Amino acid sequence: MTQKPAVRLFAILPRSGHSAVVFRRGPSKLVRLIRWDTRVDSFEPGQWFKGRIYERRADLSPSGSKLIYFAANQKPPYRSWTAVSKPPFLTALLLWPNGSTWGGGGTFESESTILLNQQPNLAEGFKLPKRVRVSPLGASSYTEEGFGIYPLRLERDGWRLVQKGTNQHHDPEIRRKRFTLDDGRAFELEMWMTVSNHGPSEPWEITEFLLRETKTQNDIVFGKLDWADIDSNGDILFAKEGSIFRLSPDMRAALPYDMARARQLCDFSDSEFVEVPPPASAKSWD
Numbered sequence: 001m002t003q004k005p006a007v008r009l010f011a012i013l014p015r016s017g018h019s020a021v022v023f024r025r026g027p028s029k030l031v032r033l034i035r036w037d038t039r040v041d042s043f044e045p046g047q048w049f050k051g052r053i054y055e056r057r058a059d060l061s062p063s064g065s066k067l068i069y070f071a072a073n074q075k076p077p078y079r080s081w082t083a084v085s086k087p088p089f090l091t092a093l094l095l096w097p098n099g100s101t102w103g104g105g106g107t108f109e110s111e112s113t114i115l116l117n118q119q120p121n122l123a124e125g126f127k128l129p130k131r132v133r134v135s136p137l138g139a140s141s142y143t144e145e146g147f148g149i150y151p152l153r154l155e156r157d158g159w160r161l162v163q164k165g166t167n168q169h170h171d172p173e174i175r176r177k178r179f180t181l182d183d184g185r186a187f188e189l190e191m192w193m194t195v196s197n198h199g200p201s202e203p204w205e206i207t208e209f210l211l212r213e214t215k216t217q218n219d220i221v222f223g224k225l226d227w228a229d230i231d232s233n234g235d236i237l238f239a240k241e242g243s244i245f246r247l248s249p250d251m252r253a254a255l256p257y258d259m260a261r262a263r264q265l266c267d268f269s270d271s272e273f274v275e276v277p278p279p280a281s282a283k284s285w286d
Helices: 149-156
Strands: 008-012 019-025 030-037 042-050 067-072 080-085 094-097 106-108 113-116 133-136 160-163 173-180 186-195 205-213 219-224 227-230 236-240 243-247 263-267
Touching: 008 227, 008 236, 008 243, 067 106, 106 149, 149 160, 173 227, 186 227, 205 227
Parallel strands: 113 133
Antiparallel strands: 008 019, 019 030, 030 042, 067 080, 080 094, 106 113, 160 173, 173 186, 186 205, 205 219, 227 236, 236 243, 243 263
8 A cells, every 4th residue: 555645844034924834745746835824724825845954944025025045946947946926926026046955045134125135136037126235145145054043033033042962963053932821921932853764754853842831840751753832823824634723822821831632723734736827916025
């Protein structure tokens, strides 16, 4: 019996507003972009991409209206490239050819400032809008494979590094994100990142999570998840086995978070490739 390909989800929350994105990957060379309105937990499936999108080299503009991402299909004319699009579409508004898996991707410093992780030469036919500025992400932007983007974005978004580690199982990188509920109780979401042994059903990087109340030091162990983060209202959002879940606190309980109360918001495990033409609005910057 043929084993069903694993489906993995990875989300990016906006710094303001409620327009998040989800990357749905599976099989490994098939990715779909999905827009997620976290106010009402509605999902708008967008375009598919036949190739690899490096989600840890991607970022949202502060409002969530634009996405910068690094993609590769290893085919002419570009083989790989960094692009900016309007979620849930991948249609490029700006495109910088790369040609390898070194460098690539970037972050948004603001709605109109892009920090680019590769050479800033736009592909033919693309022009930078007058109000948009592009700067290098850092001194080594053009030479590193791109692993530096994700730590920078994590730090910016409140994930504090508490153990650098080597990413091996016995020595994980550990980060914590602190938040406080309306009643003053403080918590930290802790993320452990290790490199897998590349088993047939394993992702390249394994992430494990636990939630700790800072005063009592009580822990809730979530275990292995594809992704997790904290919504602005104190809900824990997480992805596992092709689904996204929301865990809201029970403010009346001594332990406000109980995994048994997590609500499944969606299940993208059975999604199949379809051509999705972009609307006219996805082809212009404004």
